[in-house]
Amino acid sequence: xxxxxxxxxxxxxxxxxxxxxxxxxxxxxxxxxxxxxxxxxxxxxxxxxxxxxxxxxxxxxxxxxxxxxxxxxxxxxxxxxxxxxxxxxxxxxxxxxxxxxxxxxxxxxxxxxxxxxxxxxxxxxxxxxx
Amino acid sequence: xxxxxxxxxxxxxxxxxxxxxxxxxxxxxxxxxxxxxxxxxxxxxxxxxxxxxxxxxxxxxxxxxxxxxxxxxxxxxxxxxxxxxxxxxxxxxxxxxxxxxxxxxxxxxxxxxxxxxxxxxxxxxxxxxx
Numbered sequence: 556x557x558x559x560x561x562x563x564x565x566x567x568x569x570x571x572x573x574x575x576x577x578x579x580x581x582x583x584x585x586x587x588x589x590x591x592x593x594x595x596x597x598x599x600x601x602x603x604x605x606x607x608x609x610x611x612x613x614x615x616x617x618x619x620x621x622x623x624x625x626x627x628x629x630x631x632x633x634x635x636x637x638x639x640x641x642x643x644x645x646x647x648x649x650x651x652x653x654x655x656x657x658x659x660x661x662x663x664x665x666x667x668x669x670x671x672x673x674x675x676x677x678x679x680x681x682x683x684x685x
Numbered sequence: 686x687x688x689x690x691x692x693x694x695x696x697x698x699x700x701x702x703x704x705x706x707x708x709x710x711x712x713x714x715x716x717x718x719x720x721x722x723x724x725x726x727x728x729x730x731x732x733x734x735x736x737x738x739x740x741x742x743x744x745x746x747x748x749x750x751x752x753x754x755x756x757x758x759x760x761x762x763x764x765x766x767x768x769x770x771x772x773x774x775x776x777x778x779x780x781x782x783x784x785x786x787x788x789x790x791x792x793x794x795x796x797x798x799x800x801x802x803x804x805x806x807x808x809x810x811x812x813x814x815x
Contacts, residue, residue: 586755588765606808613810621811623751623767625716625804635718635804637753637767639811674755674765678736680743681751681769683813 583642584620584679588672591634597665598632604665605634608658616652618645621681639679713772714750714809718802721764727795728762734795735764738788746782748775751811769809 593601609622621639626632640646649655723731739752751769756762770776779785 588755602807609808609810613812619812621753623769623809623811624807625718625809626807628803628805631805634807639753673758675758675761677732677754677756677764678739679753679755680739681753681811682743682749 584676585640585643585646586674586676586679587636587638588674589636589638590670590672591636591666592668593632593634594665594667595632601634601662601665602626604658604662605636608654611654612649612652615654616645616649618642619649714806715770715773715776716804716806716809717766717768718804719766719768720800720802721766722797722799723762723764724795724797725762731792731795732756732764734788734792735766738784741784742779742782745784746775746779748772749779 605624609624612619613622618641620641621637623637624634625636626634640649735754739754742749743752748771750771751767753767754764755767756764770779
C-alpha cells in the first residue's frame with residue numbers, strides 16, 4: 556500500500572513538472588513547413604498514414620504542439636504540414652519516436668518529393684479549441 | 686490512508702484528462718495558406734502591422750480560429766500565414782472587419798506579392814495551449 560502511494564506521488568510530481576517545462580519553453584519553439592508531393596495513385600494510403608501519425612504524435616509527445624496537414628484544393632497530391640515543436644529537444648525526440656519511424660518507413664515509396672522549410676514565428680495565435 | 690490514495694488517484698486522472706487535445710475535423714472549416722513577399726525595406730513595419738492584426742482578429746472574432754504567421758529563415762521577407770476559420774460566413778465577416786481593412790490598407794504598399802492557396806484539411810491537431 557505504501558509503495559503504491561509512493562509510486563502515485565512520484566508519477567504525480569513528474570506530470571506536474573512536465574507541464575511546467577512545456578509552459579516555460581515558448582520562446583524556443585521550433586516551427587517548420589513541410590511541403591510534400593505524393594504519388595496520386597497512393598494518395599489515400601498516404602493520407603491515412605499521415606492522419607494516424609499526427610494523432611499519435613499529438614497524443615503521446617508532450618513537445619509536439621501542433622501538426623496541421625492540408626492538401627491544395629487545386630492539386631490534392633500537394634500536401635503541406637505546418638509543424639510546431641516546444642523546442643529543439645522535442646523535435647529531435649519526435650524524429651526518434653517509433654510512430655514517426657513507422658510513418659517514415661511506411662510512406663517512403665509514396666512521397667515523390669519533400670521540402671522542409673525552417674521558419675521563424677512572427678505571431679502564432681489560435682483559439683484554445685479548434 | 687485509503688482516502689489519501691483515492692484523492693491522489695482522482696487528481697491524477699483529472700490531470701490526465703486536462704491534457705486532452707483538440708483534434709477535431711469540423712467539416713465546415715475554411716483553411717487558407719497565404720504566401721506573401723514583403724518589401725525588405727518595410728519589413729519591420731509590415732510585421733508590426735501583421736502582429737497587431739492577428740492579435741485583434743483572434744481576440745475579437747469568434748470565427749477566426751487560427752492565424753499562424755511565420756517568416757522563412759533563409760529569406761525573412763517571405764512570409765506564410767496559416768489561417769483557419771470556423772466556416773465561410775466567419776471568413777467573409779473577417780474580410781469586412783475594421784481591423785482587417787485597417788491592416789489591408791496600411792500594408793498595401795509593403796506587399797510585393799500575395800498568393801492565397803485554398804486547402805482542404807487532412808488533419809488539424811494541436812495541444813490546447815501553445
